[in-house]
Amino acid sequence: MWRRTTLLSSLMPSSKASLLHQMQAAYGLKIWGAFSTEVLKPAKGRIPPREKPPFITFVLGGPGSGKGTQCAKIVETFGFTHLSAGDLLRKEISSNSENGAMILNMIKEGKIVPSDMTVKLIQRAIESSENDKFLIDGFPRSEENRQTYERIVGEEPNVVLFFDCPEEEMVKRVLSRNQGRVDDNIDTMRKRLEVFTSLNLPVINYYSEKGKLYKIRAVGTEDEIFEQVHPIFAAFEVLK
Numbered sequence: 747m748w749r750r751t752t753l754l755s756s757l758m759p760s761s762k763a764s765l766l767h768q769m770q771a772a773y774g775l776k777i778w779g780a781f782s783t784e785v786l787k788p789a790k791g792r793i794p795p796r797e798k799p800p801f802i803t804f805v806l807g808g809p810g811s812g813k814g815t816q817c818a819k820i821v822e823t824f825g826f827t828h829l830s831a832g833d834l835l836r837k838e839i840s841s842n843s844e845n846g847a848m849i850l851n852m853i854k855e856g857k858i859v860p861s862d863m864t865v866k867l868i869q870r871a872i873e874s875s876e877n878d879k880f881l882i883d884g885f886p887r888s889e890e891n892r893q894t895y896e897r898i899v900g901e902e903p904n905v906v907l908f909f910d911c912p913e914e915e916m917v918k919r920v921l922s923r924n925q926g927r928v929d930d931n932i933d934t935m936r937k938r939l940e941v942f943t944s945l946n947l948p949v950i951n952y953y954s955e956k957g958k959l960y961k962i963r964a965v966g967t968e969d970e971i972f973e974q975v976h977p978i979f980a981a982f983e984v985l986k
């Protein structure tokens with residue numbers, strides 16, 4: 747799609763060449779002559795509009811079920827872009843955004859941040875990427891998250907993965923994660939498990955009823971779990 751790169755400006759008087767540069771910078775267009783224009787790879791930071799909606803996978807599971815770990819493997823094998831809702835929120839905290847303090851409090855309490863905020867961060871991240879396939883990890887965490895995404899983005903996910911892991915295993919993993927997360931302690935973990943059961947399980951059931959859910963038994967080694975994940979994405983690659 748992005749074909750020719752030679753600059754016409756080198757063949758022009760300098761005033762015209764400068765005007766041409768300005769137009770190229772403004773519109774991401776490269777002008778080939780009197781009769782044709784062609785859209786070229788945009789300048790850094792400018793992303794062309796998508797011709798079709800990206801392929802979206804929601805990745806769900808309790809705290810410590812291994813969502814992030816398995817997402818890294820999917821990225822490596824299938825070239826997805828990984829967007830962790832939790833990571834996007836943590837970035838908001840560390841960038842000292844106006845909502846940072848509120849988000850930090852919610853995360854410490856194991857509560858769910860207002861959906862508009864999370865959806866906008868996800869939407870912005872998708873729009874600023876040139877990839878056409880995304881893993882949205884840890885989202886939607888509640889019916890309100892799900893409905894807000896559908897309202898703002900106007901699309902349903904293509905696939906939903908659910909990493910199903912026993913509570914005692916999740917607690918063990920979180921308490922030995924050692925990444926300095928403010929919510930990796932037993933008190934917050936208890937609250938996160940309660941929130942998972944009361945708010946996230948209904949979303950998981952919703953997607954199960956819609957026939958979009960792939961349930962993974964998230965016990966065993968990371969590689970054993972990925973053996974269940976691999977065929978799901980391999981099948982979608984074949985269908986493309």
Ligand SMILES: Nc1ncnc2c1ncn2[C@@H]1O[C@H](COP(=O)(O)OP(=O)(O)OP(=O)(O)O)[C@@H](O)[C@H]1O
Pocket residue numbers: 807808809810811812813814815816832884919920922923924964965966967968971
């Ligand atoms: N199959 C596994 N066996 C043992 N430990 C694992 C396994 N998968 C992941 N872990 C470890 O468990 C911890 C939690 O994993 P991970 O961060 O992927 O979970 P998560 O679902 O993303 O959790 P959270 O919702 O809290 O972000 C990490 O320290 C990770 O290295």
Ligand SMILES: Nc1ccn([C@H]2C[C@H](O)[C@@H](COP(=O)(O)O)O2)c(=O)n1
Pocket residue numbers: 809830831832833835852853856857858859860864883884885886887891929938
């Ligand atoms: N959709 C989301 C995702 C995450 N959060 C907040 C609350 C979670 O406990 C915390 C950490 O998320 P994780 O990294 O475990 O996926 O981030 C939220 O409010 N809404």
Ligand SMILES: [Mg+2]
Pocket residue numbers: 813814830832883884
């Ligand atoms: Mg995670």
